[in-house]
Amino acid sequence: MIDDRLVAKIAELFYVQEISQYEIAKKFKFSTAKVCRLIREARYRDIIEFKIKKFDNRSLELEKELEKKYSIREVIIYSNSDSKDNNEDILFNKIGSIAAEYFRRIIEDDLNIALAWGKTLFYFVKNIKIEKKNRVKVFSTLGGANLLTHEYQNNYLVQLLSEKVGGSAYLIYLPLIFDSPVEQFIKKENNIEEFLGSTDKIDYYFHGIGTVSDKARLYPHHGFNQKFLRSLWDKGIVGEVGFNFFNIEGNFIKTEIDNRIVKLDNEQLRKIKNKVAIVCGIEKIVPLKGYLRTGLCDVLITDSETAFSVLEKNNH
Numbered sequence: 001m002i003d004d005r006l007v008a009k010i011a012e013l014f015y016v017q018e019i020s021q022y023e024i025a026k027k028f029k030f031s032t033a034k035v036c037r038l039i040r041e042a043r044y045r046d047i048i049e050f051k052i053k054k055f056d057n058r059s060l061e062l063e064k065e066l067e068k069k070y071s072i073r074e075v076i077i078y079s080n081s082d083s084k085d086n087n088e089d090i091l092f093n094k095i096g097s098i099a100a101e102y103f104r105r106i107i108e109d110d111l112n113i114a115l116a117w118g119k120t121l122f123y124f125v126k127n128i129k130i131e132k133k134n135r136v137k138v139f140s141t142l143g144g145a146n147l148l149t150h151e152y153q154n155n156y157l158v159q160l161l162s163e164k165v166g167g168s169a170y171l172i173y174l175p176l177i178f179d180s181p182v183e184q185f186i187k188k189e190n191n192i193e194e195f196l197g198s199t200d201k202i203d204y205y206f207h208g209i210g211t212v213s214d215k216a217r218l219y220p221h222h223g224f225n226q227k228f229l230r231s232l233w234d235k236g237i238v239g240e241v242g243f244n245f246f247n248i249e250g251n252f253i254k255t256e257i258d259n260r261i262v263k264l265d266n267e268q269l270r271k272i273k274n275k276v277a278i279v280c281g282i283e284k285i286v287p288l289k290g291y292l293r294t295g296l297c298d299v300l301i302t303d304s305e306t307a308f309s310v311l312e313k314n315n316h
Contacts, residue, residue, distance in 0.1 A: 002038060003101055004047060010035060011042040012060065027073060029106060062307045069311070070292040072300050076102060078280075079304045088281065091303060095280045096123025099206070099301045102276070106204065107134055107165060112196060114139040114264075115161065116207035116242050117154040120278045124206065125161045133166025139192050139202070141242055143174040143262030170195060174262045176243075181259040192264070199264060200271040209279045209287045210240040231256065239287025241277075241296065242269060248286065250293025266294075274298045285309040 010028070013019040014035075021039070025032045042048045063075040078094050103124070113136055115121060138161050142154040150156055155171045162169035170192075192199055212232045232255065236247040244266040246252050252266045269275065276299040279288050289310050291297065 002041075002105070004045060006105070007038050007042050007045065008047050009060065009063070010038050011048050014039050015048065059304055062304060062311070065311060066292075066300065066307060070297065071295070072292070072297050074299045075307075076299070076301045077304050077307050078302070091280055092119060092123045093127070095120060095278060095301060095303060096125075096127045099124040099276075099278045100127035100129070102299070102301060103128055103206075104130060107136070109135045111136045111203045112139065112201055113137065113161070113167075114141050114192065114199075114202045114205045114272065115154060115157050116205070117142055117144060117157065118152050118208040118210070120208040120280065121157050121206060122151050124278055125157050125164070128161065128164050130165055136162075136165055136167035137170060137195070138162040138165075138167050139170045139195075140172040141192070141205070141264050143172055143176040172262060176262055177257055178260045178262075198271065199268040200273070202272040204274045204276055205269065205272045206276045206278065207241055209277060209284055209291050210243075211283050211287050212237050212239060212245070213283065228256070238290045239284075241266075241291055241294075244269065246290050246294055248290045248293070250290055250295065252294065266296075269296060276301065278302075280306055282306070282309070 006028075010024055013024050013027075014021065019027075021032050021035045024030075025035045028035075030038075059077045059079045063077050066072060066075045076098055078098050080091060080094070099120075107130065111134070115125075115138065138158050140154050140158045144153045144155060155173075158171060159169050161167070192202065196202070212229065232245060235245075235253050235255070237245045237253050237255075238248050239246060243257075243261055243263045244252055245255050258265075275296050277288075277291065277297050278301045279291075280303045282305070285306055288302070288306065292300070292310070
């Protein structure tokens with residue numbers, strides 16, 4: 001069953017913004033018949049009377065503003081502006097639950113799905129509950145042996161998601177980073193190109209955004225030491241997506257590890273049909289702003305505090 005928040009958003013697009021049912025269907029990847037049914041349901045669920053009953057008008061306005069400013073197809077915001085609970089795990093769980101609801105909306109047979117790594121991805125996959133099994137392929141996009149907490153690793157998340165949806169997992173059995181250049185070898189080990197031919201066959205890429213900070217989870221490990229971290233700061237780098245580093249202007253910046261790391265590069269990411277960023281927390285504000293300027297993002301799932309801060313003019 002489609003949740004009330006999404007039905008309200010569809011009703012507003014149709015009745016207030018006067019967007020056609022065809023355009024709404026295209027935006028949410030529904031059939032026009034399904035959009036028509038959901039608009040009717042909005043009345044039966046008492047979501048609309050003479051006007052749309054907005055569950056959180058500020059969140060809907062924020063979603064529209066971010067979609068317009070950064071040319072994002074869909075923004076989904078969890079409203080935490082009035083929350084007095086600063087527990088990080090509760091926020092991650094809420095964002096993960098909303099991302100899982102989005103996943104339930106789009107999942108169908110024969111999809112090709114790729115994942116990155118990290119805490120937000122863990123809570124996203126953890127919250128997925130699907131009764132019907134689907135014939136999907138789930139791909140690793142990173143190497144990753146023992147660099148960080150087991151449940152945040154790429155291969156673990158790919159395996160867990162494939163088990164939950166009844167799909168097939170395609171794992172990368174390589175470390176994240178090598179001691180010497182191995183670019184050609186890495187390309188040969190790319191299971192996406194081996195099985196699909198190109199990343200443009202990937203339907204959805206779910207990922208978080210990494211910070212460039214000595215407090216970030218990754219940097220105390222292995223080759224990511226203080227010297228490397230300082231080299232990123234010197235280049236003006238503020239964040240990374242799948243270990244593709246970018247500055248606040250949204251430009252991707254080469255680093256000393258680019259030809260030693262097992263990943264998809266930014267051009268391969270750009271070819272993917274739907275890039276879904278799942279991001280939350282105050283430390284992600286500046287990295288998210290830089291990421292949105294890369295033009296990669298198709299769908300953004302975040303919290304209202306982060307969204308407000310990204311839109312502030314005085315924030316970089």
